[in-house]
Amino acid sequence: MHISIFGIAKRNLKRKFFRSVAIALSVAVVAGTLFSITTVMESVELSIMRGTARLGADVMVVPSDAELKARAALLAGDVATFYMPSGVMDSVRRSKGVAAVSPQIFIESATFDCCDIADLRLIGFDPATDFTITPWLKERLNRELASNEILVGHEVARETGQRMKFYGNSFTVAGKLESTGMRFIDNSVFMPMQSARRMISESATKSKKPLAIAEDRISAVLVQVDPAYQPAQAAIYIENAIKGVKSVVSEEVISSVRKQLFVLLKSILMVSVVLWIMALLMIGVIFSMIVNERQREIGLLRAMGARRNTVFGLIMLEAAALSALGGVVGIAAGGVLLFSFKNLIRASLHIPYLWPEPSRFALLIAVSLALAFLTGIAAALYPAARSSRMEPFEAIRKGD
Amino acid sequence: MIEIKGITKTYRAGSEIFKAVDNVSLSIGKGELMSIVGHSGSGKTTLLSLIGGLTRPDSGTVVIGGTDLWSISDDELSAFRNRRINFVFQFASLIPTLTALENVMLPTAFGKWDGNVAAKAEELLGMVGLGDKINNYPSQLSGGQQRRVAIARAFINDPEIVLADEPTGDLDEETEADIFQLFHRFNSEKGVTFIIVTHNKELAAKTRRQVRMVHGVMGES
Numbered sequence: 152m153h154i155s156i157f158g159i160a161k162r163n164l165k166r167k168f169f170r171s172v173a174i175a176l177s178v179a180v181v182a183g184t185l186f187s188i189t190t191v192m193e194s195v196e197l198s199i200m201r202g203t204a205r206l207g208a209d210v211m212v213v214p215s216d217a218e219l220k221a222r223a224a225l226l227a228g229d230v231a232t233f234y235m236p237s238g239v240m241d242s243v244r245r246s247k248g249v250a251a252v253s254p255q256i257f258i259e260s261a262t263f264d265c266c267d268i269a270d271l272r273l274i275g276f277d278p279a280t281d282f283t284i285t286p287w288l289k290e291r292l293n294r295e296l297a298s299n300e301i302l303v304g305h306e307v308a309r310e311t312g313q314r315m316k317f318y319g320n321s322f323t324v325a326g327k328l329e330s331t332g333m334r335f336i337d338n339s340v341f342m343p344m345q346s347a348r349r350m351i352s353e354s355a356t357k358s359k360k361p362l363a364i365a366e367d368r369i370s371a372v373l374v375q376v377d378p379a380y381q382p383a384q385a386a387i388y389i390e391n392a393i394k395g396v397k398s399v400v401s402e403e404v405i406s407s408v409r410k411q412l413f414v415l416l417k418s419i420l421m422v423s424v425v426l427w428i429m430a431l432l433m434i435g436v437i438f439s440m441i442v443n444e445r446q447r448e449i450g451l452l453r454a455m456g457a458r459r460n461t462v463f464g465l466i467m468l469e470a471a472a473l474s475a476l477g478g479v480v481g482i483a484a485g486g487v488l489l490f491s492f493k494n495l496i497r498a499s500l501h502i503p504y505l506w507p508e509p510s511r512f513a514l515l516i517a518v519s520l521a522l523a524f525l526t527g528i529a530a531a532l533y534p535a536a537r538s539s540r541m542e543p544f545e546a547i548r549k550g551d
Numbered sequence: 552m553i554e555i556k557g558i559t560k561t562y563r564a565g566s567e568i569f570k571a572v573d574n575v576s577l578s579i580g581k582g583e584l585m586s587i588v589g590h591s592g593s594g595k596t597t598l599l600s601l602i603g604g605l606t607r608p609d610s611g612t613v614v615i616g617g618t619d620l621w622s623i624s625d626d627e628l629s630a631f632r633n634r635r636i637n638f639v640f641q642f643a644s645l646i647p648t649l650t651a652l653e654n655v656m657l658p659t660a661f662g663k664w665d666g667n668v669a670a671k672a673e674e675l676l677g678m679v680g681l682g683d684k685i686n687n688y689p690s691q692l693s694g695g696q697q698r699r700v701a702i703a704r705a706f707i708n709d710p711e712i713v714l715a716d717e718p719t720g721d722l723d724e725e726t727e728a729d730i731f732q733l734f735h736r737f738n739s740e741k742g743v744t745f746i747i748v749t750h751n752k753e754l755a756a757k758t759r760r761q762v763r764m765v766h767g768v769m770g771e772s
């Protein structure tokens with residue numbers, strides 16, 4: 152049996168249990184807040200990147216009165232429909248700075264007995280020109296979709312091989328896209344334009360809720376911009392050349408999200424900084440109290456041969472243990488809350504949301520843990536140094 | 552063995568400067584059993600802490616076994632205390648979170664020690680009559696028992712010098728006699744030097760040499 156500094160520190164922490172818990176909790180709040188904020192930021196950033204990569208389009212051309220709806224659809228996944236003449240596509244193709252175009256038609260799945268699932272966005276794409284879904288098809292299925300086949304977004308409650316009915320037409324799920332965090336894609340069903348047209352025309356006879364969309368209508372023209380041009384430039388050229396359309400630049404949508412997030416982050420960050428300073432001060436004051444309370448004990452330890460570094464180390468060890476514990480608890484609690492309320496977060500922020508990659512997640516945990524650890528260490532540094540500098544006799548006398 | 556030359560220690564109380572120890576010189580041989588007597592506030596405890604290297608004198612030197620305590624580094628002084636000196640304080644000097652056994656073993660946490668320290672601590676507790684209380688925490692011991700644990704702790708590191716400040720203050724006469732007998736035994740068998748601060752004249756009379764402190768100034772009794 153031996154007695155060690157670790158053992159003494161452990162007993163000291165147990166001695167004032169509630170005080171130890173209070174210190175650990177204050178660190179937990181700081182660590183949990185920081186971890187949660189940064190994780191949400193990372194998640195949003197990642198899902199926007201992944202979503203726009205899946206979209207594959209630099210610009211989305213929509214009817215001028217549908218610009219806000221289109222932005223809301225891209226950002227928050229609102230299911231909205233709007234239409235314009237298909238001839239717009241040729242005009243867009245001829246516009247300066249445009250490299251490739253592809254039309255899409257948006258149809259909203261409805262309730263009644265027409266559709267298996269309501270409030271989904273059914274997107275008809277043109278396999279001949281598409282650059283959104285076709286690359287995925289080539290890579291994963293290595294074939295085109297048959298006329299009765301569909302692809303579903305990650306959030307659609309159907310798996311590959313299952314069947315779905317929309318407006319009286321039955322489709323087989325040929326594949327399920329990976330999660331992007333963008334509801335515009337995750338909550339959509341993709342089908343070839345021809346299948347969409349057939350579904351529209353047959354809805355009058357096969358469905359109790361017929362679709363009234365003319366044959367020459369499309370919802371949007373997706374544009375890939377010539378690398379020699381900026382997407383924003385190409386968007387201006389399109390709007391100047393074609394009346395009655397608006398060009399939604401993907402980058403601008405992302406940038407507006409980033410601006411929104413920045414404002415949000417800034418305010419939460421301010422709260423976090425205040426919390427951190429408060430935690431630092433509180434822990435500093437508590438450790439000053441601890442050192443004052445234990446002055447005689449510290450003097451005794453020094454009289455028995457404890458070096459200054461040993462006394463310093465003892466106080467720091469206690470601070471480090473509480474900080475580490477608080478950090479782990481805070482990060483775990485933050486993680487559990489983020490996971491439990493991910494839908495609420497997504498709904499209240501109106502932005503895409505996706506868990507970060509494991510490596511990135513590990514980095515966030517490590518950084519948050521390091522900050523938590525440093526909080527306790529920094530707060531206890533001065534009291535620990537002060538206690539170790541005291542003369543043994545002085546410490547014993549003052550502790551009387 | 553212990554050479555104290557012209558040590559002075561002053562304290563400031565507001566604008567007043569108070570000399571707790573005033574130009575004291577003292578020579579103590581190896582294996583002496585001596586007492587320092589005097590009234591409260593006469594500077595006995597301050598002198599003891601100066602001898603033990605617990606506080607730095609304003610002037611003068613304390614040399615123990617050829618080592619000038621204040622010419623070595625703080626770490627070296629700590630190691631010196633840990634190896635060669637031990638203390639019995641006048642107050643309850645136990646760590647409340649440690650058992651009686653752990654309190655006795657405490658000095659060994661600050662250095663490297665060979666052998667079975669726990670067995671030695673247990674033996675020392677037996678010597679002070681607390682063999683059946685080794686796992687008790689200080690709160691489970693009476694004031695006198697706590698004092699006896701502190702006395703047992705004073706011998707765990709086989710010190711050359713034990714500096715005891717009112718070591719039997721809380722003890723009944725019988726226990727006081729037992730403890731004093733223990734001091735004599737360590738003194739005669741192991742050659743431990745004892746410097747005991749006390750205002751108990753009877754206790755002081757049992758030591759071979761007495762010195763008196765009056766207002767910080769020393770005189771042989």
